[in-house]
Amino acid sequence: MPGFGLGRVGTKGQVEQLLETTPKLDSISAQLVLRDAYDIDYGIYDHLNDRSRPLALAARFDKEDYxxxxxxxxxxxxxxxxxxxxxxxxxxxxxxxxxxxxxxxxxxxxxxxxxxxxxxxxxxxxxxxxxxxxxxx
CATH class of the missing domain: 4.10.280 (MYOD Basic-Helix-Loop-Helix Domain, subunit B)
Structure with a gap:
């Protein structure tokens, strides 16, 4: 998976938007939100539009196979x-x-x-x- 993430250079993704707009969160909530945003930004899993996998944050996806x-x-x-x-x-x-x-x-x-x-x-x-x-x- 050479070049993973290069297409995002210079663009504002979920993580950047969250950092600018989200009010202060406790550590655990912040980690969950950032993990969701990471998955969405890198096309690993769309937590916003696909609710079919409630444990998607802990699931293993092909894109994450290093x-x-x-x-x-x-x-x-x-x-x-x-x-x-x-x-x-x-x-x-x-x-x-x-x-x-x-x-x-x-x-x-x-x-x-x-x-x-x-x-x-x-x-x-x-x-x-x-x-x-x-x-x-």
């Missing part, structure tokens, strides 16, 4: 895609135990190696295309 976009998910995905075990010999547990800056370094080196490995193939493809174009003319 797992797929979280650091752990991304690290395991990159471990698999970049074949870290084959290239470096790290098991997934060992890889995850490394500091984040080492993850980035390993992934960058692996990506650079992969790019270098594809250069000869790309050159061969270009050469074949040039040969085909030369024959056609």
């Amino acid at each position: 797992h797929e976009y979280g650091g752990l998910y991304r690290a395991i995905y990159q471990y698999n895609v970049n074949e870290i075990y084959k290239r470096w010999g790290y098991t997934v547990d060992q890889f995850l135990a490394l500091p984040r800056e080492i993850h980035r370094l390993i992934l960058r080196i692996t990506a650079e190696d992969a790019n270098r490995a594809t250069l000869p193939t790309e050159q061969q493809i270009r050469q074949l295309q040039q040969n085909q174009n030369t024959r056609k003319t």
Whole structure:
């Protein structure tokens, strides 16, 4: 969910309107109102117009699923895609135990190696295309 909330930059939403218009509230009421406003602003749940879920504030919604976009998910995905075990010999547990800056370094080196490995193939493809174009003319 990259860019979550970027569409709201510079606009006044429920939270801002509430801060400007709502009289003083006790802490618990303020937290409930702000959570409702957050859900409405970010399209998680419309507390104003949909009363079908009385416990919506405590419910889990797909828009709030951060797992797929979280650091752990991304690290395991990159471990698999970049074949870290084959290239470096790290098991997934060992890889995850490394500091984040080492993850980035390993992934960058692996990506650079992969790019270098594809250069000869790309050159061969270009050469074949040039040969085909030369024959056609």
